[in-house]
Structures are given as structure tokens and as C-alpha cells.
Amino acid sequence: MRTTVGIIGAGPAGLLLARLLHNAGIDSVVLESRDRAYVERRQRAGILEQGTADVLRAAGAGERMDREGLRHDGIELRFDRTRHRVDFPALTGGRSVMVYAQTEVCKDLIALQLREGGPLLFEAEALAVEDAGTDAPRIRFRHEGREDVLECSYVVGCDGFWGVARKAIPAGLTQVFERTYPFGWLGILADVPPSHDELVYARHERGFALLSMRSPAVSRLYLQVPDGTDPGAWGDEEIWDELERRFETADDWHLQRGPITQKTVTPMRSYVHEPMRHGRLFLAGDAAHIVPPTGAKGLNLAAGDVVTFARALVHQQETGSPELLDAYSQTCLRRVWQAERFSYDMTTLLHRAPGATAFEDRLQLARLERIASSRAAETDLAEAYTGFPFG
Numbered sequence: 001m002r003t004t005v006g007i008i009g010a011g012p013a014g015l016l017l018a019r020l021l022h023n024a025g026i027d028s029v030v031l032e033s034r035d036r037a038y039v040e041r042r043q044r045a046g047i048l049e050q051g052t053a054d055v056l057r058a059a060g061a062g063e064r065m066d067r068e069g070l071r072h073d074g075i076e077l078r079f080d081r082t083r084h085r086v087d088f089p090a091l092t093g094g095r096s097v098m099v100y101a102q103t104e105v106c107k108d109l110i111a112l113q114l115r116e117g118g119p120l121l122f123e124a125e126a127l128a129v130e131d132a133g134t135d136a137p138r139i140r141f142r143h144e145g146r147e148d149v150l151e152c153s154y155v156v157g158c159d160g161f162w163g164v165a166r167k168a169i170p171a172g173l174t175q176v177f178e179r180t181y182p183f184g185w186l187g188i189l190a191d192v193p194p195s196h197d198e199l200v201y202a203r204h205e206r207g208f209a210l211l212s213m214r215s216p217a218v219s220r221l222y223l224q225v226p227d228g229t230d231p232g233a234w235g236d237e238e239i240w241d242e243l244e245r246r247f248e249t250a251d252d253w254h255l256q257r258g259p260i261t262q263k264t265v266t267p268m269r270s271y272v273h274e275p276m277r278h279g280r281l282f283l284a285g286d287a288a289h290i291v292p293p294t295g296a297k298g299l300n301l302a303a304g305d306v307v308t309f310a311r312a313l314v315h316q317q318e319t320g321s322p323e324l325l326d327a328y329s330q331t332c333l334r335r336v337w338q339a340e341r342f343s344y345d346m347t348t349l350l351h352r353a354p355g356a357t358a359f360e361d362r363l364q365l366a367r368l369e370r371i372a373s374s375r376a377a378e379t380d381l382a383e384a385y386t387g388f389p390f391g
Contacts, residue, residue: 003029003118005313006139006152008126008165010039012102013285013302014158015109015120019059020310022117026317029150031124031141033159036110039122043189043262044102046214047199047296049387050095052303061108069100070213075385077372078202080365081250084372085198091375091382099199101214102299129155129168133279153280156309158302160286161271169278181268181292181347182354183207185222186231188239192258194219195247201294201350202246203364208294208351209246211255219258222266224351231263239263268292268347270340275329282309282328289336294350295343300387305332307390335388342384 005021007014010032021028032039048056048065056062073096077084088096113120124143131137132155139150157165193216200211207224214220223242225234240257247255271290276283285302308331312324324331349367353360371377 001029001148002151003027004153006137006150006155007031007158008129008139008155008163009158009160009285009287010106010110010120010122011158011160011285011302012105012109012299013306014156015106015113016055016059016061016303017156017158017284017306017310018113018117018120019061019109020306021313022113023059024310024314026313028118030113030118030120031126031139031150032120032122033125034122036122040107040110041103042106043264045293045296045299046099046101046212046220047300048098048100048105049300050097051387051390052300053098055303055307055390056105061105061112064104064108065098065100068104068215069098070216072097072099072198074198076196076198076200077368078200078247078249079368081248083249083251083253086371086378086382086385088382088386091379092386095386097296097386099213105299126159126164128164129157129281132168132281135280137280154313155281156284156306157281157287158284158306161290163287165281166273166283166287168281169275173275173278175274177272177274179270179344181351182227183224183351184227184229184268185210185266185293186225186229186234186239187220187222187264187266188260189214189262190219190221190258190260191217192219192256193217195254195256200247203350203368204246205352205361206242206246209243211247219256225265226354227267229265231265234263236260266293270344272333272336272340274333276305276332277329284309288332289340291339291343292347294346295339296385297339297343301336301339304335304388304390308332335390338384338388
């Protein structure tokens with residue numbers, strides 16, 4: 001097989017890139033190791049920055065998002081039994097975010113790719129990226145029980161942290177920056193309408209809690225728990241009782257309870273791999289960087305990466321200049337590190353570390369009070385949450 005861009009991974013990054021390339025008249029092939037059903041039900045992120053939503057619309061993939069997604073114009077911070085709303089449009093010149101699950105983004109992009117785009121091969125396991133440092137990289141893969149080779153002009157690895165793409169960059173050329181947090185998130189899906197119409201981020205002496213949603217009828221909620229927690233060790237009523245404690249306010253707000261349909265634990269980690277490019281191989285999304293979910297940046301960073309690559313490749317084809325492709329890693333990493341910084345700030349602002357001292361507790365409250373009382377501090381949070389510019 002032969003194509004211009006070989007894309008490893010049919011998550012939102014790989015699928016969006018295939019769509020952007022198709023719209024630009026550039027051929028691609030997408031290889032995905034899992035089957036379609038798995039990709040379309042894999043629960044991940046649910047918050048789309050303004051820029052990500054705009055890119056999906058421009059790519060022709062925003063119709064259902066705009067019909068079924070939930071536009072949010074703010075978030076609520078809770079601490080010391082008080083409530084403070086951060087008004088995004090008022091602080092950012094009109095920007096907002098969209099609550100629309102990654103599963104739904106993937107469904108929309110898969111439908112478009114199968115109807116209009118190039119080959120999308122499910123259950124096609126990428127085995128290795130070969131000759132990445134040359135002008136003719138290759139992806140060796142297994143599909144339908146036999147090995148094959150995809151010859152490419154460029155390879156984009158959207159295959160996540162455990163994928164093969166990053167392994168093709170020589171270890172002597174790389175730097176890795178990472179931090180592992182001593183806690184995780186116990187997440188639940190519940191068949192109950194959300195108890196608030198916007199996301200609620202709660203800092204409590206017992207730990208962090210987040211009230212989110214997947215739809216007007218389905219709530220998504222999280223509790224800070226020790227690293228390595230077994231989700232099955234928590235009973236349903238125990239979870240609701242703990243959520244109620246952490247969301248407690250001084251007014252008459254109350255938490256709606258309902259049947260819990262899913263429990264998972266998400267570890268908390270920060271990770272950056274530099275560079276994000278080697279020869280004709282480009283990394284995107286979790287293959288290059290991971291953020292703790294507190295800042296809602298993972299999917300949005302991946303979207304920024306593939307937008308940057310698509311623009312750079314179009315520029316190269318239109319002008320003959322490889323300048324933007326050569327700058328891909330530096331361009332993406334500027335945005336990546338701002339997202340890492342914001343995600344770290346939000347995580348340390350709202351989570352109580354094991355063994356935290358009274359001094360550290362008071363510093364957290366002081367930081368939250370500063371956001372609630374300073375338009376400048378509040379604007380910094382709103383600008384970061386709604387999204388850093390692409391490219």
C-alpha cells in the first residue's frame with residue numbers, strides 16, 4: 001500500500017487529521033488496532049475548547065455536536081462551603097466550551113471518513129515505524145491475519161502512550177519530562193440529570209470532587225482517591241455520600257442521586273516527550289504528551305497537534321517550503337507546556353496531597369480566594385480553560 005500520510009490510531013486526533021487532510025485534497029490511510037465498536041464506546045474526555053469546536057465545525061464534523069452538545073459559558077469553583085462562578089464569555093471576549101464526549105466525536109469523524117475519506121482500517125495493528133529518518137518512512141502492520149507494509153511520505157503517530165510511533169525515535173535524541181501524582185480519580189456515570197447546569201470543581205479537606213455530565217440525563221462525577229484504588233471497593237451509596245460531603249455549600253443546593261452504571265479509576269500523570277518529530281515521523285496527542293484531567297486539556301491538545309501538522313503540510317505543498325513542518329515540534333510544544341502548566345496549577349489548586357500541612361491547606365484557600373476576588377486572576381483561568389490558540 002502507498003499513501004501520502006500514514007496515520008496510526010483512530011482516536012479523535014487521527015480521525016480529525018484524516019478529515020483535515022481529505023478536505024485539503026491530501027490522501028491518507030488510517031490504521032487502528034481496535035475494532036470500530038471499541039473506538040466508538042471508549043470513554044475519555046468530554047470538554048471541547050472553543051478552538052476544537054470551531055475546527056470540527058470548519059471540517060464539516062460539527063452538525064451533531066451543535067445539535068446535541070452542551071455549550072457551557074462557565075464553571076463553578078467550590079471551597080470552604082462557598083460558590084464562585086467563572087464567566088468565560090465575559091472574561092475572554094465571548095469564548096466558551098462544549099460538553100460533547102470523545103466517543104461522539106469519534107462516531108461523527110468515523111462516519112465521515114468511511115463515507116467520504118480515504119481508507120480507515122480497523123483491527124489493523126501497527127507493528128513498527130521503519131526508516132522514520134528518511135524521505136520514505138514505512139509502517140509495518142498486521143491486518144486480517146497477514147503482515148503488510150504502508151509506504152508513506154509522512155507518518156503521524158496518534159497511537160497513544162503505549163503505541164509504536166514514539167519508539168521509532170532514537171532514545172539518544174529524546175528528553176522525557178514527567179510527574180506522577182499520588183492520587184487518582186474515581187469516576188462514575190450515573191443515570192440522573194446533572195445537579196448543576198455547569199461543571200463544578202470542588203476543593204474540600206477530604207479531597208477534590210468534580211461534577212460533570214455527558215448529557216441532560218447522564219451525570220459524570222469524580223472523587224479524588226488514593227493512587228491504586230480499586231473502583232469496586234466503593235459501594236454506590238458510599239460514593240454518593242462522599243460526593244455530597246465534598247460538594248457541600250452554605251446554601252440550599254443539593255446533589256441528585258441515581259443509578260450508577262459505570263465506575264473507573266483514572267491515574268493522574270503529567271508527561272512530555274521532546275521532540276515531537278523525527279525526520280518524516282510526527283507525534284500527536286498522547287503519543288507525545290499526557291496531562292492530568294483537571295484542566296480538560298488532553299483531547300484539545302491532540303486536536304491542536306493535528307491542526308498544526310495539517311496546516312504545515314498544506315503550506316509545504318502550496319509553497320514548496322518545509323519551514324512549518326520543520327517547526328512542528330517547537331510550535332506544538334509551546335502550546336503543550338502552557339497546557340501542562342495550567343493542568344498542574346488546577347491539580348495542585350484543588351487536590352489535597354497526602355500529608356498536606358495546615359500551611360499548604362491555607363495556601364490553597366488563598367489561591368482560590370484570589371481567583372474569586374481578582375478579575376486578572378479569574379481571566380487567566382478562563383483564558384486557559386477555554387483554550388490556547390492553535391499554531
